[in-house]
Amino acid sequence: MRINLISDTVTKPTPQMLKAMFDAQVGDDVFKKDASINHLEQKVAEMFEKEAALFFPSGTMANQTAIKLHTNPGDQVICDKDAHIYNYEGGGVSFNSGASCKLIDGHRGMFTAAQAKAAINPPDFYHSPLSSLIALENTANRGGGACWDFSEIEKIHAVARENDLGFHLDGARLWNALVAKGETPAQYGKLFDTISVCLSKGLGCPVGSVLVADEETIHKALRIRKILGGGMRQAGYLAAAGTYALDNHIARLAEDHEKAKEIGKTLESLAIIKKVEPIETNIVIFYLQDDIDEKAFLDKLTALGIDLIGMGSGKLRIVTHLDYTAEMHQEFLKVIQKVV
Numbered sequence: 001m002r003i004n005l006i007s008d009t010v011t012k013p014t015p016q017m018l019k020a021m022f023d024a025q026v027g028d029d030v031f032k033k034d035a036s037i038n039h040l041e042q043k044v045a046e047m048f049e050k051e052a053a054l055f056f057p058s059g060t061m062a063n064q065t066a067i068k069l070h071t072n073p074g075d076q077v078i079c080d081k082d083a084h085i086y087n088y089e090g091g092g093v094s095f096n097s098g099a100s101c102k103l104i105d106g107h108r109g110m111f112t113a114a115q116a117k118a119a120i121n122p123p124d125f126y127h128s129p130l131s132s133l134i135a136l137e138n139t140a141n142r143g144g145g146a147c148w149d150f151s152e153i154e155k156i157h158a159v160a161r162e163n164d165l166g167f168h169l170d171g172a173r174l175w176n177a178l179v180a181k182g183e184t185p186a187q188y189g190k191l192f193d194t195i196s197v198c199l200s201k202g203l204g205c206p207v208g209s210v211l212v213a214d215e216e217t218i219h220k221a222l223r224i225r226k227i228l229g230g231g232m233r234q235a236g237y238l239a240a241a242g243t244y245a246l247d248n249h250i251a252r253l254a255e256d257h258e259k260a261k262e263i264g265k266t267l268e269s270l271a272i273i274k275k276v277e278p279i280e281t282n283i284v285i286f287y288l289q290d291d292i293d294e295k296a297f298l299d300k301l302t303a304l305g306i307d308l309i310g311m312g313s314g315k316l317r318i319v320t321h322l323d324y325t326a327e328m329h330q331e332f333l334k335v336i337q338k339v340v
């Protein structure tokens, strides 16, 4: 039995999900004739109480499309220094949109309304880039799956409105935040102009993300998605997995969160572990004692059937997910206590 805790993207479709995919009604989505995609887009739009939605092959493409919608070349995007759009999308903000990022030195991938306000360049000072978008990430990936305080989001929303800035949410793991905090998609739909959500992380789909916004914005997004090469044909087989996951895999995220917390407790009790970050959802970030060699530690785990990765600068990450079973969990807790 191999135990893969590298990411929640390592899951494979369940038999029931595969059946839903197999049974999908499909058509050519470039002509908007794929019934399964149309159904998924309508479903997600309704969940967020937004006018429209668009299916994407990746979260990166959904985020990059949103950034393109909100900016012109030369503009600046305000985000946290740990943001996925800045660290992990291959420099797409500059490549696709010709925009730069103003990085906020936040806490666990999150920042305050005061920090957002201070990051805005005065629009009449033409020497500096024009601030045009504030982008948040919930849960914050590099922040260890941290969840934003919703009242702070409301305050940042007010800052965005007062300064005529776009407001985007990278909600790749928003489902985890909703379950952890008892929030609803509609709460988020009310505040953000655009929201991207992933189906291929905690929800366990093989592929897929969705962008929600108003009708006019999604109409523009359709062209950008086409330019980026994301116009797909009979992709309804993938959308059917998404619909299945939205109906069956959201509430169970609480189980992933529970397991992550139990892992955190065990790690905290081990002498070789220096520190475990607070755990709110399905991500555990921890640090080894300075005299423990990271590579040797990871190699030892690999030999014992457990796959983990480092995030650099001494950070190690564990992500629980749909394919991490109760049996694997017991085995992992046993094995990790023996690795010294």
Ligand SMILES: *Cc1c(COP(=O)(O)O)cnc(C)c1O
Residues within 6 Å of the ligand: 057, 058, 059, 060, 061, 063, 084, 085, 137, 139, 140, 141, 170, 172, 173, 198, 200, 201, 209
């Ligand atoms: C995974 C992820 C994305 C999208 O990644 P893709 O691999 O392109 O689907 C975006 N934002 C965050 C925070 C993520 O964790």
